[in-house]
Amino acid sequence: MAGFEMSGQIQLTINGKEKTVETPPMKRLLDVLREDLHLTGAKEGCGEGECGACAVLMNGDLVNSCLIPILQTQGAEITTIEGIAIDKKLHPIQQCFLEQGGAQCGICTPGMILATYHLLEKTPQPTLLQIQEGLNGNLCRCTGYMRIFNAVHAAAAKATSQSETQ
Amino acid sequence: MRSNVTEYELTAPGSLDAALQILADSPDRYTPIAGGTELMVALGAGRLQPKKLISLWNLKELRFIEVTPDAVIIGAASTFTDIRKHPIVTAEFSILAQAASWTGSIANQNRGTLGGNIVNASPAADSPPVLLAYDAAVTLVSIRGIRTVPYRDFHLSYKKTDLAQDELLHSITLSRNIDGYTTYIRKVGTRNAQAISKVAIAIVARTNRGIIESIRIGAASLRETPARLIATEQSLMSQPIAPATIAKARAAILSETIPIDDIRSTAKYRSVVAANLIEEFLQTL
Numbered sequence: 001m002a003g004f005e006m007s008g009q010i011q012l013t014i015n016g017k018e019k020t021v022e023t024p025p026m027k028r029l030l031d032v033l034r035e036d037l038h039l040t041g042a043k044e045g046c047g048e049g050e051c052g053a054c055a056v057l058m059n060g061d062l063v064n065s066c067l068i069p070i071l072q073t074q075g076a077e078i079t080t081i082e083g084i085a086i087d088k089k090l091h092p093i094q095q096c097f098l099e100q101g102g103a104q105c106g107i108c109t110p111g112m113i114l115a116t117y118h119l120l121e122k123t124p125q126p127t128l129l130q131i132q133e134g135l136n137g138n139l140c141r142c143t144g145y146m147r148i149f150n151a152v153h154a155a156a157a158k159a160t161s162q163s164e165t166q
Numbered sequence: 167m168r169s170n171v172t173e174y175e176l177t178a179p180g181s182l183d184a185a186l187q188i189l190a191d192s193p194d195r196y197t198p199i200a201g202g203t204e205l206m207v208a209l210g211a212g213r214l215q216p217k218k219l220i221s222l223w224n225l226k227e228l229r230f231i232e233v234t235p236d237a238v239i240i241g242a243a244s245t246f247t248d249i250r251k252h253p254i255v256t257a258e259f260s261i262l263a264q265a266a267s268w269t270g271s272i273a274n275q276n277r278g279t280l281g282g283n284i285v286n287a288s289p290a291a292d293s294p295p296v297l298l299a300y301d302a303a304v305t306l307v308s309i310r311g312i313r314t315v316p317y318r319d320f321h322l323s324y325k326k327t328d329l330a331q332d333e334l335l336h337s338i339t340l341s342r343n344i345d346g347y348t349t350y351i352r353k354v355g356t357r358n359a360q361a362i363s364k365v366a367i368a369i370v371a372r373t374n375r376g377i378i379e380s381i382r383i384g385a386a387s388l389r390e391t392p393a394r395l396i397a398t399e400q401s402l403m404s405q406p407i408a409p410a411t412i413a414k415a416r417a418a419i420l421s422e423t424i425p426i427d428d429i430r431s432t433a434k435y436r437s438v439v440a441a442n443l444i445e446e447f448l449q450t451l
């Protein structure tokens with residue numbers, strides 16, 4: 001049982017709540033989220049950082065949770081799709097994906113939403129090219145992407161009109 | 167088959183000194199891991215050979231971009247996003263920022279590091295051709311001391327580098343004396359994001375009255391390591407931009423590249439495209 005004694009305590013903040021997990025240091029963040037914390041919103045697609053289905057935010061940065069050893073999340077703030085909705089109401093980005101048909105089978109959707117969230121934080125009014133780049137690590141095999149791009153545009157417009165009325 | 171994660175040791179020292187001490191004290195080799203965009207893929211696929219790893223992620227002594235009057239010094243653990251966001255890098259070393267922009271995806275750029283891209287030593291990596299064209303220097307550090315070597319001498323053979331077992335790549339230095347130079351970069355792959363290059367070429371050159379005075383060409387996927395194309399450079403030195411010069415350069419690049427057939431492309435395609443890229447650059451001068 002080489003390495004069994006290597007398990008250690010990791011303290012991190014998930015969706016605003018402090019958590020402590022006891023886990024081997026090389027366990028992937030994705031597996032800790034799904035198996036230890038029962039947050040199954042992040043999906044495993046390719047397992048090699050190409051599809052973005054496992055995307056989450058780490059300290060505000062979009063990352064693929066399948067490529068992060070849990071030890072590197074010590075003290076980090078992680079936001080998963082479960083932390084995006086506001087008081088059990090869909091986040092405007094989620095609402096726009098729903099309205100624009102930006103989700104079909106749903107496997108890519110959590111990652112798409114988080115990539116969109118990350119994009120709009122940095123670029124509130126993205127061009128089509130900027131949307132394509134912001135989502136370039138998220139693969140979808142249902143929608144053909146156009147409805148996803150429309151959803152991102154709609155979410156950007158909604159956020160801007162809300163900030164103008166406030 | 168997924169790897170059994172309990173078989174792996176990972177330690178995360180709090181400082182560069184602590185990391186170097188661990189490397190110096192250990193009889194077996196530790197494998198450094200920063201953003202994990204290479205090694206964690208191997209872990210997920212059940213083929214990560216090294217069992218002892220040392221985390222360099224977010225070590226502040228390795229994650230910095232320092233600008234001096236003469237140089238820009240990039241810490242090895244700087245991410246591709248750090249590079250793309252830096253105003254001096256994007257203004258003065260635009261083809262490095264360009265290469266960073268097509269390395270993986272946004273999520274990969276938030277984690278993948280310049281040092282990792284170099285030390286992983288893939289002949290297809292995105293940043294090495296640019297660093298070769300800029301004639302970068304690399305600084306290596308261990309408890310024995312610090313040394314700086316030209317990057318062009320760093321890759322010894324396929325996946326073998328000049329890095330000793332107790333050393334870490336500390337930083338990459340780019341000299342700021344490139345006023346008046348023309349730069350070129352082109353990656354040929356199935357798409358820019360996520361795809362690994364079939365061929366990539368980066369060039370930094372200077373002409374005077376139509377004569378090539380200085381030229382450095384870095385290439386990916388044309389030899390067993392990222393490589394300077396020295397014979398091609400020599401064929402162009404002091405030459406005017408003319409059809410005969412272009413023909414000589416095309417012949418030189420075919421003579422010094424040793425591409426391979428693999429899942430991404432064929433040797434023949436790579437050779438022809440490499441020659442076409444050189445010609446494309448020369449036509450713009």
